[in-house]
Amino acid sequence: MRARHDAQRLTDLLEAVGLFCGPVPRLPAGARTAPHVPYPVESALRGIDPVVRARVLDPLGRAQEAPRPGRPVPVLLPELVGATRPGARPTLLAPEARQVDETTCGAAVLAMLRLAGDPAAALALARDPRGARHAFAALQRATQARTRRVWPRRLGTPPWGAARAARYGPVRHTHRVVGSGEPSVGPRAVLAAAVAAASAGIPVPLYTGGDLGHGATTAVPRHVVLLTAVRTGPTGSTATLYEPSSGALHAVPVDALRSVDGAPRQPSRRRALGGWPHVVWAVLPREER
Numbered sequence: 001m002r003a004r005h006d007a008q009r010l011t012d013l014l015e016a017v018g019l020f021c022g023p024v025p026r027l028p029a030g031a032r033t034a035p036h037v038p039y040p041v042e043s044a045l046r047g048i049d050p051v052v053r054a055r056v057l058d059p060l061g062r063a064q065e066a067p068r069p070g071r072p073v074p075v076l077l078p079e080l081v082g083a084t085r086p087g088a089r090p091t092l093l094a095p096e097a098r099q100v101d102e103t104t105c106g107a108a109v110l111a112m113l114r115l116a117g118d119p120a121a122a123l124a125l126a127r128d129p130r131g132a133r134h135a136f137a138a139l140q141r142a143t144q145a146r147t148r149r150v151w152p153r154r155l156g157t158p159p160w161g162a163a164r165a166a167r168y169g170p171v172r173h174t175h176r177v178v179g180s181g182e183p184s185v186g187p188r189a190v191l192a193a194a195v196a197a198a199s200a201g202i203p204v205p206l207y208t209g210g211d212l213g214h215g216a217t218t219a220v221p222r223h224v225v226l227l228t229a230v231r232t233g234p235t236g237s238t239a240t241l242y243e244p245s246s247g248a249l250h251a252v253p254v255d256a257l258r259s260v261d262g263a264p265r266q267p268s269r270r271r272a273l274g275g276w277p278h279v280v281w282a283v284l285p286r287e288e289r
Contacts, residue, residue, distance in 0.1 A: 015179030024193040025286035033201025070268035072248035078126035095133035096247035106157025106224040107144035108244035117168035199230040207281035208273040223274035
């Protein structure tokens with residue numbers, strides 16, 4: 001069923017005229033979903049506190065227990081500067097992985113995607129003498145500059161720029177709109193493809209936004225989150241999302257994430273999507289050409 005007029009968004013118009021749609025890419029054949037850890041990284045982490053080591057090798061905490069819906073867990077940056085002092089408590093030393101301003105949500109997501117797929121980059125950030133917070137802010141700024149080109153900075157990171165810059169190890173990306181007519185299966189099932197990629201171990205950036213019912217300026221992509229993992233348990237499948245404004249991992253049921261209406265009145269789901277009711281665009285892994 002199509003969305004009501006007051007629940008429509010820009011991506012519905014793009015979908016109607018066939019822009020940024022097309023077949024959804026398949027997962028890259030033989031893509032490495034678990035990042036390769038080079039010997040120099042393994043060597044550098046010998047004797048390091050296990051908590052800090054885990055943040056370098058698994059910045060998104062995907063090897064840990066998933067957060068519970070409505071109970072977000074902070075994402076702490078890997079921090080080696082001072083973390084090896086006798087008696088140091090790495091949990092207190094580490095800063096949260098937050099976006100630096102209202103325009104860098106996309107850049108923060110792309111930065112975390114890169115760190116998750118490149119242990120050498122994560123180690124370099126952890127070793128930065130300026131500290132992890134400063135290094136992560138600098139990485140966001142550099143990432144945003146690469147994705148914008150002629151795009152105004154105040155509008156953040158455009159989906160096509162995110163797709164061009166997105167890296168998870170050797171995996172490259174493309175982008176597709178998520179209209180309100182999104183099917184649950186078939187060649188245009190964008191969210192189904194995002195869930196499949198995250199289930200296979202490849203995180204997926206998702207753009208969120210509002211609709212005409214919340215005002216014309218909200219009916220466009222407004223925020224970016226990262227679908228980090230999908231786990232299946234006795235009560236169904238749960239998606240974990242990194243939300244950069246809170247610097248935390250949030251959990252939502254996969255059915256709610258893929259819903260056309262998206263259970264917009266569910267507070268925990270809205271918090272996971274940065275305060276917005278809809279997923280409107282996805283940056284998906286693709287086959288190499």
